Amino acid sequence: xxxxxxSLAIEATGLIKRFGSFTAVxxxxxxxxxxxxxxxxxxxxxxxxxxxxxxxxxxxPDGGSARVAGYDVVSEAARVRSVxxxxxxxxxxxxxxxxxxxxxxxxQLRGLHRREARAVxxxxxxxxxxxxxxxxxxxxxxxxxxxxxxxxxxxxxTPQLLVLDEPTTGLDPxxxxxVWSTIRELVADGVTLLLTTQYLEEADALADxxxxxxxxxxxxxxxxxxxxxxxxxQRIDVVAADNAAFGSLELLLSERFEVSTVPExxxxxxxxxxxxxxxxxxxxxxxxxxxxxxxxxxRRPTLDDAFIALTGRPAEPELIEEAA
Amino acid sequence: MxxxxxxxxxxxxRSLRALPRxxxxxxxxxVQPIIFIVLFLYVFGAAIHVPGISYEDYMIPGIIxxxxxxxxxxxxxxxxxxxxxxxxxxxxxxxxxxxxVISAQVMGQFCEQILGMVIVVGLGLALGWTPxxxxxxxxxxxxxxxxxxxxxxxxxxxxxxxxxxxxxMQGVGFIIVFxxxxxxxxxxxxxxxxxxxxxxxxxxxxxxxxxxxxxLTQGTHATGSWQLTHPELAMAFWCLLVVAVCVPLALRRFNxxxxx
Numbered sequence: 100x101x102x103x104x105x106s107l108a109i110e111a112t113g114l115i116k117r118f119g120s121f122t123a124v125x126x127x128x129x130x131x132x133x134x135x136x137x138x139x140x141x142x143x144x145x146x147x148x149x150x151x152x153x154x155x156x157x158x159x160p161d162g163g164s165a166r167v168a169g170y171d172v173v174s175e176a177a178r179v180r181s182v183x184x185x186x187x188x189x190x191x192x193x194x195x196x197x198x199x200x201x202x203x204x205x206x207q208l209r210g211l212h213r214r215e216a217r218a219v220x221x222x223x224x225x226x227x228x229x230x231x232x233x234x235x236x237x238x239x240x241x242x243x244x245x246x247x248x249x250x251x252x253x254x255x256x257t258p259q260l261l262v263l264d265e266p267t268t269g270l271d272p273x274x275x276x277x278v279w280s281t282i283r284e285l286v287a288d289g290v291t292l293l294l295t296t297q298y299l300e301e302a303d304a305l306a307d308x309x310x311x312x313x314x315x316x317x318x319x320x321x322x323x324x325x326x327x328x329x330x331x332x333q334r335i336d337v338v339a340a341d342n343a344a345f346g347s348l349e350l351l352l353s354e355r356f357e358v359s360t361v362p363e364x365x366x367x368x369x370x371x372x373x374x375x376x377x378x379x380x381x382x383x384x385x386x387x388x389x390x391x392x393x394x395x396x397x398r399r400p401t402l403d404d405a406f407i408a409l410t411g412r413p414a415e416p417e418l419i420e421e422a423a
Numbered sequence: 424m425x426x427x428x429x430x431x432x433x434x435x436x437r438s439l440r441a442l443p444r445x446x447x448x449x450x451x452x453x454v455q456p457i458i459f460i461v462l463f464l465y466v467f468g469a470a471i472h473v474p475g476i477s478y479e480d481y482m483i484p485g486i487i488x489x490x491x492x493x494x495x496x497x498x499x500x501x502x503x504x505x506x507x508x509x510x511x512x513x514x515x516x517x518x519x520x521x522x523x524v525i526s527a528q529v530m531g532q533f534c535e536q537i538l539g540m541v542i543v544v545g546l547g548l549a550l551g552w553t554p555x556x557x558x559x560x561x562x563x564x565x566x567x568x569x570x571x572x573x574x575x576x577x578x579x580x581x582x583x584x585x586x587x588x589x590x591x592m593q594g595v596g597f598i599i600v601f602x603x604x605x606x607x608x609x610x611x612x613x614x615x616x617x618x619x620x621x622x623x624x625x626x627x628x629x630x631x632x633x634x635x636x637x638x639l640t641q642g643t644h645a646t647g648s649w650q651l652t653h654p655e656l657a658m659a660f661w662c663l664l665v666v667a668v669c670v671p672l673a674l675r676r677f678n679x680x681x682x683x
């Protein structure tokens with residue numbers, strides 16, 4: 100047995116998972132301090148779900164070791180299951196029961212008696228603002244409603260480690276906001292959270308620390324701010340109205356600034372270390388000439404930029420499809 | 424142990440509570456045997472003559488044996504459906520015995536098979552089937568049927584976890600169980616079949632089920648192979664063999680069923 104670090108909620112070293120000849124997770128190290136929010140960020144197929152399923156004892160690692168709250172995920176799987184709560188990518192509810200019946204069942208399976216189970220369920224329903232649809236059959240709920248019940252089911256007993264696998268994938272923006280605010284409340288209560296996502300803004304909005312995953316490997320890790328600084332400072336993007344305008348703009352701006360261009364988006368980027376002052380200079384120059392401009396904007400580097408800088412391709416699956 | 428019993432009961436109640444909300448899942452144990460009984464009794468039955476026994480008395484025991492075997496398909500399709508549901512993942516990641524999850528699956532399917540059997544027996548009696556059962560034979564029959572349901576439900580649960588989809592399970596059932604259940608002396612006597620199906624029927628496990636039920640309820644005696652002259656023993660043997668093979672494999676499969 101290795102010595103365990105008491106303050107680590109997750110301690111994974113050299114974790115490997117293969118499916119046939121495909122290596123889904125490749126020698127991954129992951130450390131999550133108690134009381135923090137760590138996000139695994141990566142495109143579809145990067146291995147995030149496989150990592151999470153190994154930590155939740157649903158998959159057996161082919162190599163390396165992992166401890167959750169000090170318990171080994173293979174030899175002490177039953178103990179891991181008692182301290183962890185996993186909400187998966189697909190609603191883990193019985194579609195033919197009502198939301199309330201689902202929660203009561205999960206509570207009873209956690210060892211609560213019927214009456215306690217009902218009481219806890221009612222509290223959760225109120226906490227997740229689900230009174231309206233609590234007695235409808237899960238199959239008939241919207242994606243956002245289902246996700247809220249799913250989250251509630253994971254919190255019947257406050258877990259030491261909450262694992263959310265892509266909690267907002269497929270949700271509309273309003274439902275996403277509801278889920279985010281719920282997650283923020285949980286975090287404020289001191290829950291340790293491991294969150295996977297393919298949305299950069301989600302990791303940015305929720306996580307203390309982000310681990311970028313690609314092809315089952317960690318390619319970078321740090322706070323969202325640290326990751327953004329790896330791609331440099333902010334810039335001003337000037338978007339031309341048409342291709343002719345793009346040509347004249349490029350000529351005009353390159354005389355005064357250090358520009359880089361993205362012709363397919365008719366965008367000219369200018370480094371802007373002085374923020375507003377640089378923006379003013381660019382605007383004045385544009386105002387003095389007669390070229391059709393769609394947009395002038397100050398851009399702060401996003402995690403998307405970090406992902407492109409580190410992997411040479413965008414993280415969002417939509418962009419990958421476009422590029423292909 | 425008490426936790427295991429409690430969790431199994433809770434999870435079984437979950438499956439049974441969901442049933443009335445998806446009645447189409449019950450078609451295989453309700454409508455299907457009714458159609459078979461009516462078709463064979465009134466469409467084919469008129470042209471089939473089995474010496475020394477009324478066709479009702481000949482065929483209903485056959486349908487009972489066939490229904491037991493169809494339990495494989497029913498339990499398989501249901502398990503394949505259930506295992507694709509996300510809720511199984513939640514159960515597996517919770518601090519409950521994994522054995523209770525699969526036990527509840529078997530219990531739920533077992534209850535469905537009982538419902539199907541009640542329908543077959545009830546309709547059979549209503550349409551003129553007259554079993555001649557002594558008390559001893561009655562207990563023997565009930566015991567064998569319960570054992571058969573248990574065995575074939577486990578087999579179905581195992582296959583349901585192995586196949587990729589409920590449709591695939593339907594297909595396997597149609598290709599293997601369906602013909603075997605028709606060759607088993609279910610609707611026509613084995614002795615009048617062509618040589619090849621007759622040879623298969625002599626050792627078809629479903630023949631033992633059909634012959635046992637017919638033997639115990641009507642006092643008929645089949646011949647042709649050891650298992651047909653000793654159908655109760657053969658039926659118990661086949662069922663115990665299925666249990667011995669399928670239960671450990673199903674448990675192992677469930678623990679390893681680790682979809683991405």
